[in-house]
Amino acid sequence: MTKRGKFDYILLETTGLADPGPIASIFWLDKELGSDIFLDGIVTVIDSKHGLKQLGVKPQLETSDECGKDSLNEAVRQVALADLIIVNKVDLVNQEQLAELKKEIRGINGAAELMETTRCRVDLHRILDQRAYTGSAQLHRLEKLIEDVEAHRNLQHLDKAVVTVTVDVPRAVSRSGLDLFLQKLLWESDSVSSSGPPLSIIRLKGVVSLCNEERPLLVQAVYDMYDTEPIFADVGDSPNCRFIFIGRGLQKRVLEDLFLECADHEGSSSWR
């Protein structure tokens, strides 16, 4: 701490069983209240030796209601929501075991940065100031992430519960069209896909060009909460809307179709 009464940075360590989503949401709400605390990013540490098993554990369900679409184990949620994943204890596994774990992690979350460590020895600069939820740097980061996700597409297995899917549409979206898309996706997901497994979003990042506006919008969502923020970035002459979705029951075609169906919507969306 350099100034009295002010924190430079708050590092919050959760229990191994925590779901980072609701905690992340608190800091979004905080921003809305004018606080200068903002969410920098979510870091997940995974044990190389036991990680694969932990990702495969069936969740302990307390009530029959939980057997629905949100029944995911904590390790999967923690990987899905991470902006940075530290694969620790790499000294305890061989190259094949490590590759298998990384493949599983990439299959769930193709958008997070991945680091391999022993005893979690990392350069702090790689953990702090990620600005994963804000800022213009997201535009370039997102472009790179989408390339990476596409490059790893062969790691995506349809039978996996949680996957990463990208959507890249070369057009602009109306402001209310974007709201409608996000609200249908996050709040009315039951009505989105008529066939296939139920859809649910865990994490979403996007940068979209808006119709008749110069500045693109950064879009972020965690579960059913979303936030948009204009960013200073040169998007060139060609409008574009790019998204990375992490969640269950995600099909690229369904997401693209929903986006295009909503993109020209004018007027207020159903919820505002």
Ligand SMILES: Nc1nc2c(ncn2[C@@H]2O[C@H](COP(=O)(O)OP(=O)(O)OP(=O)(O)O)[C@@H](O)[C@H]2O)c(=O)[nH]1
């Ligand atoms: N060989 C090896 N051992 C490690 C490494 N990191 C931690 N350990 C050891 O593993 C043991 C358990 O440490 P962690 O897995 O970090 O356990 P913890 O910090 O209690 O775990 P959490 O409760 O999840 O925070 C300790 O004896 C550590 O010294 C590593 O990279 N390699």
